Amino acid sequence: MFDLLRTYLTFLPDPVTTTLIILIQIIMIVIPIMLAVAYLVFAERKVIGYIQVRIGPNRVGPRGWLQPIADAIKLLCKEVIIPDGADRFLFVLAPVLALGPALAAWAVIPFGSEVVLANINAGLLYILALTSLGVYGIIIAGWASNSKYAFLGAMRSAAQIVSYEIPMGFALVGVLIAAGSLNLGDIIEAQRGNPLTWFWLPLFPLFIIYFISGLAETNRAPFDVSEGESEIVAGFHVEYAGMAFALFFLAEYANMIMISALTSVMFLGGWLSPFIAFADVPVVGLFFGDGIHWFVFKTSLFLFLFLWFRATFPRFRYDQIMRLGWKVFLPITIVWLVVVAAMVVYQVPPWFAGS
């Protein structure tokens, strides 16, 4: 498709065409993510609604399907208020810093066997670096707001994200040892086979810990102490209104999709099909073969877990969050790293027989 475009654009100099094509590819990734974010918010309200025996939003459009559009228009039309005594530049910069890393990380996610924006060698490292940058939006927002609630929320969030990044990083190291590569495409290829050869089984504790740390990294319930409505109003974004607030909202949901996508890539084989045996059957083979629809399906599964957890669990107390991260997750990940390394060295079948 892009080769065809390139032949039409031969009158332009080569660097310009390349830049143009990369821009088109970025837009092709960002727009579906933004739509997914909008409808994830809708799904969240619906799912939590049904869990609480309500219907959820059902007034705007058929069965409420236009609700996210209405919300977006409302937020766009609202006034952005900058409080007195706020650091104006940082106050405006903070939402951008929150959203930027959440979108930039998508550059290395493989959607299909050849469908990836930047197929870089150090993909896993890049993901780890970018997910650790999201915290700046929150800290800067909390500080620049010049409000004690916002500041308390920012401090809680900073401590929490730095703590949970460590078990998360160790879980990624486990994936790295198992796959023998930092490239996300290679990590998926290393899981090829059937659902039992995917890494969720040999790396089971890391799989669970990665997803729970992901909950903590995105400040989602039950780890949402940085918002903590009942204690510190709304935490770090209490002073934000209108589109600036909407950007924080977008960043939170984009991060959720990001964590779900990463979990499915690293532990559930990304775009690999669980029914690969039926891939050669004529018509249904298209569905049972590998493809982006499996990636989307697995990602949605984890997104549903995010919503389910929010409706189910009460908020963690702060000291217990810290205890869970440092005293429970960290030792388990370190022990399992040793186990994974041993499994790789002794080539335990079926996962590491050929490595």
Place this chain on the structure above:
Amino acid sequence: MSVEAIVFYVFASALVFAASMVITVRNPVHAALFLIMAFFASAGLWILLEAEFLAITLVLVYVGAVMVLFLFVVMMLDINLTVLREGFARYLPIAFVVALGMMVSLGLIVGKDNFGLDAVGPAAKAPASYSNTEELGRVLYTDYVFPFEIAAVILLVAIIAAIALTLRPTRQTKAPNPDRQVAVKRGDRIRIVKMDSEK
């Protein structure tokens, strides 16, 4: 000018700008944020040198972890800037001399004689499949395994020392112990007493 040269000058000027802002801005939080910008700019330069592992690790470790804690502390400090800036003019001449001395000695060490193109030669362009993460790992765990392990042990000692210095074992916390909470059985909490009903 080639694209690489343009990219280099953009990152290099951003780095110099950010570094000079770190020491000149009044607000310590702004200074810390400029330091982050300096880290990003130097990471960009390292990417240009095809050292992607070092570049991403710089962002991961310094920007992602160290500077978060740095900001954490700086934001909570109540710094009186006028007291801090007292005597600035008085110490300026001697500071200038020290800075000049450092710059000259740095120039002598990393200058043209030791690191110029005729002394080192331009780096060979590696193919796209070359992974310098793998190469670094290979060297670190073979040729340099003892220095690497010694550095790790020194860091461990530093961590233990830092914790030992700040630990106050006599402090009594009233926090409940989750292990004991989870291990509680029904029999530990209630006792059912059978009594004859009143007549």
